[in-house]
Amino acid sequence: MVGGHDLATRIRRLYLPLAAFLVLMLFPFYWMLITSIKPNRELYNARIMPLIVHQPTLKHYVDLLTETNFLTWTYNTMLVAVVTTAVSVVLGTMMAYPLARMRFPGAAVVAIGVAATYLVPQPLLFIPMSDIINRLELGNTLTAVMLTYPTLLIPFCAWLLMGYFKSVPRELEEAARIDGASRFQAMVRIVLPLCTPGLLSAGIFAFTLAQNEFLYALIFLAKSEVRTVPVGAITELIRGDVFYWGQLMAAALLGSVPVAIIYSFFVDYYVAGLTAGAVKN
């Protein structure tokens, strides 16, 4: 029997700090959840103990889905995220492959260019970008955000995938080419399948980044019908003097669900992508 001393040490070094971190990180989500199912008479009465729900209700969810454009926003968000993720993973792969595995004139310049575009922050681009989108007459269309999100996602995908592509031994590709495969066939049939984890990481990351995008959507999407969930929630559900917190928390929770589901299925790929190098914070 290992004495109580070891257990005490373990509580002090592991369980207590771990519990503190978990409470700190997860409390806002708990708060979102219970706020979204509290009736207004509990939410706005300072004398009622706020940490638990006394009489849960789904009223805020019903109101959110019937009285606001939340479902349209969700559809817009998903559509934009799926399209931009697909475009970015494909174009990112096409850029990363030669950069990681080939020697050609201009390689160094392109590599530096990709790194630079990855690190250029959005605030540096959004004002000129708004003028460009206006001149293209794309304001209030989802095309505007579908064109602008990949500016963040393509360099990210290329950056992440270069590491994976470099790890595949050149001999495998050479063997395939000796057997008559073209460069393209060697890529699609030999190298890419071996890099499936990398492609999954890039896709999941790009998807969460696309769901998280806010600035371009805020600038380009001024009509309610074309808005995404984050912008719709911030601009339309916060209504000055009215008590709206239940509905707002319901929107925040439901808006986080798609990302959370994808994340829970692929958490290992997500962490792999996170630690594979560098990541948008």
Add this chain to the structure above:
Amino acid sequence: MAVGPASIARPAPVAGRPITLRGLLEREGVFSWIMLTPGVLFLLAFVAYPFFYGIFLSLEEHPVARAGRFVGFANFVILAHDGVFWQVTRNTFMYVAVTTVFKLLGGFAMALVMNQSFRGRNLTRAFLLLPFIVPTALSTVAWMWILDPTFSIVNWLLVHGGVITSGYSWLGNASLAMWSLIVVNTWRGMPFYGITLLAGLQTISPDLYEAAAIDGATTTQRFLYVTLPVIKPVLIIVTMFSVIFTFGDFQLIYALTHGGPANATHVFSTWAFDIGMSGGQLGMGAAVALAILPALVVLIVGLTIYLRRE
């Protein structure tokens, strides 16, 4: 697709052999550039062009939807004489510096705690990362409610815990608002540090610790002379990236305080948004946004040099 039989190995190109399309596509240079072209064109059109157009705009007086007028460095001169500009500069640097220290220390502590073996570690890791993956605007909305002037749960806990007698206005008071932003940014970014540093810690061989222990090293010495040196590269890269992206932070501040009260929490990005978008002064807005460039260039060059050296 035309795949030759496996038995026919393609001979090396011989001088005088006619150039075929297929032969051309097999050249590394041609193949590479065909693959690169769509992405390169896209990035040139939607990153490089706006970037340089932004520099051009910053030299103009350019009200939205009207033609611009070249004014040279007038916008920058006006900014240099504007007290708000310097306040925004101080805000930005304080925001970046303090959150970085908090995220780094908190994340390191998180990584060290998580680097012990226990049941359910992967599940715990998944939960700890949640603040980082959930859309920032949505989690920030939860923080608005947590910090609400009337119904703040933080105030409720502090009052009922006997720490204070009446609640604070977390987002309404100038200095408290900045600290509130710092707390929320730390909450969101700390797991990123924690999980990447944990991955770094897990590459340290237990043999190293054993050897150090045999040599009589204390826990502190093992941390200083084994853990830190090994994890230093990860630490530096994670921090540099985090700093670069915190400089560009917009949505958390926009959602939580809009830069207020009275510019107390404006950073370059939110102030540029106010001037360029809400105020419609594209030229001045572009000039404000460009003000982060010098700090950014220093960071990016530093990072590049460090990565080259590794």
